Amino acid sequence: MCSVISRVKPVQRVLALARTRSLWTHNEGWSCTTTRIRRPCAGLRSSFEPLRASSRLYCSSMNQGPVFRQLFEPQSCTYTYVLADPQSREAVIIDPVLDTLDRDLKLIHELGLSVKVAVNTHCHADHITSSGLMKKRLVGLKSAISKNSGAAADIQLSEGDEITFGKHSLTVRETPGHTDGCVSLVLSDHSMAFTGDALLIRGCGRTDFQQGCATKLYESIHQKIFTLPDHCLIYPAHDYLGQTVSTVVEERRFNPRLSKNLEEFVNIMKNLNLPKPKNIDVAVPANLVEISIEILYRLLHHSFIHSFIHSFINHSRHSLVWKSRTHKLSNNNKQLKKDISHLCSNSISLTSTSLSLWKQTFYKDATVQLLNMPWNNTENSCSPWSQGLQPPWISREGGYRSPTYSGVESDTESSSTESERSSSRKLDVGSVRVQTLTSTLQQRFTEIDQQKEELQIELQLENALLQGELQTEKKQLDRHIQKLQALQQEVRRKEKQRHTSRQKELESLERESRRVQELRRSCEEKEKLIPSQSESRREQLILQLQQDKEAMELAVRAFEDWEFHFLEQESCIDEEDNAEEGEHEGELEKEIVCQQHVVTTTQERVQQLERQLKEVERENERELNAWRREKRELLHKTQTVHKDKKPFTDWSNITSSAPCMMSLSPLSVHTPPQEPCKESTSLPRRRSSHRSNRHSDRPVSAQGLVRPPSDGQKPVALASPISSKRLSNVYSGGQRPGSVLSPSNSATNSRAVSPCLLELVEMEKKLREAKAERERLLREREEQWLLLEERRQKEPISSIAETPQRAEPEPKVQDRSPLKSQELCSQALYLSPNFDLRVHVESLGHGVAGCSDLRLTSRRCAGFLTKRGGRVKTWKKRWFLFDTEHRRLAYYTDCDERKLKGVIYFQAIEEVYYDHLRTATSSPRPNLTFCVKTYDRLFFLVASNAVSMRIWMDVIVTATDEHCRH
Numbered sequence: 009m010c011s012v013i014s015r016v017k018p019v020q021r022v023l024a025l026a027r028t029r030s031l032w033t034h035n036e037g038w039s040c041t042t043t044r045i046r047r048p049c050a051g052l053r054s055s056f057e058p059l060r061a062s063s064r065l066y067c068s069s070m071n072q073g074p075v076f077r078q079l080f081e082p083q084s085c086t087y088t089y090v091l092a093d094p095q096s097r098e099a100v101i102i103d104p105v106l107d108t109l110d111r112d113l114k115l116i117h118e119l120g121l122s123v124k125v126a127v128n129t130h131c132h133a134d135h136i137t138s139s140g141l142m143k144k145r146l147v148g149l150k151s152a153i154s155k156n157s158g159a160a161a162d163i164q165l166s167e168g169d170e171i172t173f174g175k176h177s178l179t180v181r182e183t184p185g186h187t188d189g190c191v192s193l194v195l196s197d198h199s200m201a202f203t204g205d206a207l208l209i210r211g212c213g214r215t216d217f218q219q220g221c222a223t224k225l226y227e228s229i230h231q232k233i234f235t236l237p238d239h240c241l242i243y244p245a246h247d248y249l250g251q252t253v254s255t256v257v258e259e260r261r262f263n264p265r266l267s268k269n270l271e272e273f274v275n276i277m278k279n280l281n282l283p284k285p286k287n288i289d290v291a292v293p294a295n296l297v298e299i300s301i302e303i304l305y306r307l308l309h310h311s312f313i314h315s316f317i318h319s320f321i322n323h324s325r326h327s328l329v330w331k332s333r334t335h336k337l338s339n340n341n342k343q344l345k346k347d348i349s350h351l352c353s354n355s356i357s358l359t360s361t362s363l364s365l366w367k368q369t370f371y372k373d374a375t376v377q378l379l380n381m382p383w384n385n386t387e388n389s390c391s392p393w394s395q396g397l398q399p400p401w402i403s404r405e406g407g408y409r410s411p412t413y414s415g416v417e418s419d420t421e422s423s424s425t426e427s428e429r430s431s432s433r434k435l436d437v438g439s440v441r442v443q444t445l446t447s448t449l450q451q452r453f454t455e456i457d458q459q460k461e462e463l464q465i466e467l468q469l470e471n472a473l474l475q476g477e478l479q480t481e482k483k484q485l486d487r488h489i490q491k492l493q494a495l496q497q498e499v500r501r502k503e504k505q506r507h508t509s510r511q512k513e514l515e516s517l518e519r520e521s522r523r524v525q526e527l528r529r530s531c532e533e534k535e536k537l538i539p540s541q542s543e544s545r546r547e548q549l550i551l552q553l554q555q556d557k558e559a560m561e562l563a564v565r566a567f568e569d570w571e572f573h574f575l576e577q578e579s580c581i582d583e584e585d586n587a588e589e590g591e592h593e594g595e596l597e598k599e600i601v602c603q604q605h606v607v608t609t610t611q612e613r614v615q616q617l618e619r620q621l622k623e624v625e626r627e628n629e630r631e632l633n634a635w636r637r638e639k640r641e642l643l644h645k646t647q648t649v650h651k652d653k654k655p656f657t658d659w660s661n662i663t664s665s666a667p668c669m670m671s672l673s674p675l676s677v678h679t680p681p682q683e684p685c686k687e688s689t690s691l692p693r694r695r696s697s698h699r700s701n702r703h704s705d706r707p708v709s710a711q712g713l714v715r716p717p718s719d720g721q722k723p724v725a726l727a728s729p730i731s732s733k734r735l736s737n738v739y740s741g742g743q744r745p746g747s748v749l750s751p752s753n754s755a756t757n758s759r760a761v762s763p764c765l766l767e768l769v770e771m772e773k774k775l776r777e778a779k780a781e782r783e784r785l786l787r788e789r790e791e792q793w794l795l796l797e798e799r800r801q802k803e804p805i806s807s808i809a810e811t812p813q814r815a816e817p818e819p820k821v822q823d824r825s826p827l828k829s830q831e832l833c834s835q836a837l838y839l840s841p842n843f844d845l846r847v848h849v850e851s852l853g854h855g856v857a858g859c860s861d862l863r864l865t866s867r868r869c870a871g872f873l874t875k876r877g878g879r880v881k882t883w884k885k886r887w888f889l890f891d892t893e894h895r896r897l898a899y900y901t902d903c904d905e906r907k908l909k910g911v912i913y914f915q916a917i918e919e920v921y922y923d924h925l926r927t928a929t930s931s932p933r934p935n936l937t938f939c940v941k942t943y944d945r946l947f948f949l950v951a952s953n954a955v956s957m958r959i960w961m962d963v964i965v966t967a968t969d970e971h972c973r974h
């Protein structure tokens with residue numbers, strides 16, 4: 009008897025499953041796991057040993073049944089089945105799931121099976137099949153799905169098809185209703201049926217999407233499944249209650265939906281009100297094209313779809329393996345277009361919703377992706393990653409960073425070198441101006457690049473869609489032409505057949521006519537001979553002539569009858585032709601005319617699409633040229649700017665004078681803004697989709713200002729305190745500080761006014777306005793701080809005394825450069841000099857003294873937190889340092905703060921909140937998990953206890969202050 013486990017929690021389900029299997033026995037010959045293999049298979053070769061070795065789980069029929077495994081995927085509650093012939097080791101896998109690809113492959117290898125076919129019982133809507141990818145891992149494997157599914161596969165199944173594996177086979181029974189392409193697979197001895205989503209245990213597949221039809225489903229199940237023997241085991245594609253198997257008789261009697269009559273069933277199905285499967289929008293299109301590793305690779309390799317495909321990869325949790333492989337492959341645009349067309353045309357053929365969703369996903373992700381792309385590589389139509397660079401989400405050990413990568417938040421936890429840190433400290437006020445200008449230009453570059461890429465994507469997408477459409481139309485045209493040709497051929501064949509048979513009969517008639525004439529001639533000749541003969545001979549001849557004449561008359565009559573009959577038949581045929589065949593031929597003719605019309609229309613459509621395609625390509629070319637022109641002009645402007653800028657700055661400390669705009673050094677300086685009252689030019693950031701609204705207060709990284717190493721020297725930041733002084737001297741010479749490059753500046757320095765400078769002056773003006781606004785806000789904040797401080801001084805705070813922790817030595821990271829006082833001064837603007845972090849936290853009511861996990865001082869808060877990786881979602885314990893002096897939350901490998909793994913600048917922090925919704929599903933301690941949201945990333949952090957979590961959250965919240973105000 010089947011042991012049914014009801015209402016088990018998902019986590020218990022797998023255990024329950026194992027338990028169920030080991031308890032279950034079947035009288036009809038299926039052995040339970042406790043009976044093991046009763047009769048070892050004869051003729052097994054030694055290479056098949058793994059199968060015997062794993063015989064503890066081996067479940068075989070007593071009478072030469074196949075090896076059978078039921079596997080469970082807990083996310084979508086999907087059952088995958090493996091059936092194998094023990095002798096030949098040939099196997100079939102039913103409904104394999106992408107998420108469990110590796111598990112299934114492992115089992116297949118362990119059992120030493122040679123899987124011939126991966127069958128999908130239908131185009132699944134809740135998960136992605138692994139059949140496409142499995143084909144790449146198992147030589148000779150073919151995928152199969154119903155021809156009615158509209159999905160791609162090597163074998164298109166129809167009713168009655170047999171899928172053989174060794175001496176066993178599965179017969180295809182079409183069971184539409186859940187979808188049009190649903191099939192059930194019945195083992196040749198009718199002992200088991202794999203019913204997919206048609207019949208579930210005590211349930212059935214829903215009928216509210218993907219061509220679902222309750223009436224069809226009811227009929228399918230009653231006609232194709234309930235007609236199987238009572239004892240036939242039912243293995244469904246899903247079970248949400250931990251049930252593993254049922255029988256036909258059980259379902260016929262106890263299925264609460266299908267034991268009812270059709271009307272009741274339809275009513276039940278109408279009122280199921282199930283939520284839409286959460287992965288339907290990704291799963292259906294992916295399953296339709298049977299997403300393969302090639303498509304995945306190629307798409308992955310192409311920047312603009314990679315993040316979309318990346319979501320597949322994340323979904324399947326094979327990301328690391330695939331990620332590491334992808335960058336080895338080269339990009340192929342043509343193939344990519346083909347792939348997209350393929351994807352699109354397949355999507356078109358199913359639902360326009362999924363197509364538009366795909367379009368949206370393509371476009372949206374393309375945009376997001378673009379923003380993360382190295383901007384100086386976009387001119388090349390090749391993906392930057394194909395040029396030896398890695399996509400941003402590939403983990404790398406040190407080395408290359410995309411120029412736009414700022415190091416604010418490292419997905420793979422970047423490490424920043426000592427030289428970077430020292431360089432960053434050297435950035436001074438003077439360089440800010442240059443930076444502003446350079447980053448404005450850099451921004452322009454980026455924008456142009458982005459626009460170009462977006463346009464390219466749009467055009468590419470348009471192109472791909474058109475090609476997809478064109479392909480579909482061409483296919484249709486081919487089909488129509490073929491149909492037309494078949495019809496014409498049929499007409500010709502019939503005509504020929506009729507002609508041949510008439511011809512033959514006519515020939516026979518002619519032969520008979522000749523024979524009759526021959527007889528007549530012979531009679532006439534005999535008659536002429538008679539008078540010249542003797543009396544006795546004459547009588548004899550007369551008698552003979554009489555007989556001949558009789559025979560001739562008979563022949564003439566027979567011939568005439570035949571001829572009459574033939575002519576009559578001819579006229580009858582003509583009449584029939586007019587009636588029946590005429591009707592048929594008329595239909596044929598009509599159909600031919602109709603087909604000819606369809607062919608002409610489709611041909612016109614194809615031509616129109618081809619014209620459209622050419623137009624898109626031309627537009628693409630035009631846009632590219634325009635973009636190239638603009639970029640060249642901008643480049644020229646940049647060079648002019650740098651030439652023009654020289655006299656203003658005496659960069660005596662700078663080793664190389666040519667700013668590196670286009671070939672940015674991979675050794676980037678992560679520079680926190682040193683002076684909030686100046687333009688925040690150096691906030692390290694990664695471009696994100698937020699660019700539009702963060703445009704002004706979050707300029708692109710200052711990495712562009714890092715000078716390339718010259719004469720073997722280490723990279724040095726653009727300016728020094730000295731240069732800053734000189735710069736201000738220049739400004740004091742009649743120039744408003746802030747007007748770095750104005751025509752008057754140029755005039756003062758006896759330099760010709762470059763046309764691009766006018767544009768820059770405009771930019772400068774805007775920047776000045778922004779700066780003034782910023783200064784106003786800062787002043788306002790300072791005033792508020794002073795107010796707060798005054799209020800606080802009035803209230804005696806007992807805990808203000810220094811604790812041992814507060815007296816901890818200052819961090820050893822920074823050397824005390826002459827900038828120190830300046831830095832402190834600038835930080836004073838960010839947080840009041842009187843601001844005491846510890847006092848603040850204590851004033852919020854936290855028991856700081858009792859929290860030994862934290863080191864909280866007046867300016868810093870440090871302690872261990874467990875952080876989830878950005879790309880690789882592993883949880884790692886890191887030493888976090890909230891540093892108000894450097895205005896950053898840095899994290900290190902250990903508490904000695906030697907190896908910096910990443911930094912989150914205060915300005916990047918938007919929100920801090922408790923993970924109420926448990927979005928960090930894999931968190932080691934969900935109730936101690938909180939989130940730090942920056943403008944382009946979400947950090948999941950886990951504290952060691954509730955007190956420290958609350959303190960950390962309040963500490964980090966203080967950093968959002970600047971953000972909120974600006």
Ligand SMILES: N[C@@H](CCC(=O)N[C@@H](CSS)C(=O)NCC(=O)O)C(=O)O
Pocket residue numbers: 084132133134205211212213214215246282283284285286287
């Ligand atoms: N919650 C699941 C989807 C559950 C679901 O809708 N299952 C389908 C089969 S997979 S398309 C179904 O037909 N269920 C019938 C029933 O009665 O439950 C998810 O979000 O993936």
